[in-house]
Amino acid sequence: MESEKKNQKREPYEQEFKGIPSSIFRDRNLAPLELMSEYLMRKGLTYSEIAKLLKRDDRTIWTSIHRAKKKREQAKKADRTEEKNPFRGKQEKEKQRKETHENERQGEEGQEKQIPLHIFHNRELAPLEGISKYLKEVANLSYHEIAVLLNRNDRTIWTCYNRAKKKLLKNENLKTAG
Numbered sequence: 001m002e003s004e005k006k007n008q009k010r011e012p013y014e015q016e017f018k019g020i021p022s023s024i025f026r027d028r029n030l031a032p033l034e035l036m037s038e039y040l041m042r043k044g045l046t047y048s049e050i051a052k053l054l055k056r057d058d059r060t061i062w063t064s065i066h067r068a069k070k071k072r073e074q075a076k077k078a079d080r081t082e083e084k085n086p087f088r089g090k091q092e093k094e095k096q097r098k099e100t101h102e103n104e105r106q107g108e109e110g111q112e113k114q115i116p117l118h119i120f121h122n123r124e125l126a127p128l129e130g131i132s133k134y135l136k137e138v139a140n141l142s143y144h145e146i147a148v149l150l151n152r153n154d155r156t157i158w159t160c161y162n163r164a165k166k167k168l169l170k171n172e173n174l175k176t177a178g
Contacts, residue, residue, distance in 0.1 A: 018114070018116060018117065019114030019115055019116045019117060020036055020039060020040075020114070020115045020117065021039075021112055021113075021114060021115070022111075022112050022113045022114070022115055022131075022135075022149050022150065023112050024036070024039045025115075025128075025131065025149075025150045025151070026149075026150060026151040027151075028151060028152075029071055029072075029075060030067075030068050030071055030072075031064070031067075031127075032126075032127035032128050032131070033054075033056075033060075033064045033127050034064045034065070034067055034068040034071070035068070036054065036120070036127070037050055037054075037061050037064040037065045037068065038064075038065060038068045040053065040054075041065055047061045047062050047065070053117050054117065054120050054121075055120065055121040055123070111145070111148070111149055112149075113135065113139055113149065115131055115134065115135075116134070119131065119133070119134045124167050124168070124171060125164050125167060125168075126160070126163075128150075128152075128156075128160045129160045129161070129163050129164035129167070130164065131150065131160075132146060132157050132160040132161040132164060133160075133161055133164040133165070135149070136157075136161050143157045143158050143161070
């Protein structure tokens with residue numbers, strides 16, 4: 001009876017969060033794990049629930065969320081400093097405004113994909129490697145399409161994808177040899 005109650009409590013968030021929208025990875029100020037943890041926390045999940053979904057330790061999730069908060073606070077302080085001195089960083093502001101406009105335009109074109117949570121269960125791969133591999137092999141996107149979707153350079157996506165392939169191939173060879 002008690003185990004049924006536990007399963008009922010766990011099922012809603014596991015069923016609700018089968019994937020994460022690719023749009024959250026467009027933010028270059030935070031690491032992918034920080035972005036995922038922050039997104040799931042905003043959706044009302046606890047540290048423990050997020051840890052179970054991502055197959056990570058609770059402490060890792062706590063750390064990534066608190067790092068994200070610190071980075072956001074630092075960015076706000078930097079913005080306030082720039083507001084006091086309007087001539088400082090004028091070109092950077094213009095560049096950021098253009099990038100934001102471009103990102104919004106591309107997001108409106110319906111390119112957003114759902115990134116399934118199961119790809120983060122393989123701890124051998126960094127989150128960006130797992131995302132790149134999934135989008136390349138399963139979603140059949142080109143390196144450029146993935147780069148635009150994630151707001152990254154094409155070469156970064158190529159590197160992440162190839163690292164993921166090499167890591168998985170190496171581990172496969174070790175398993176067959178052993």
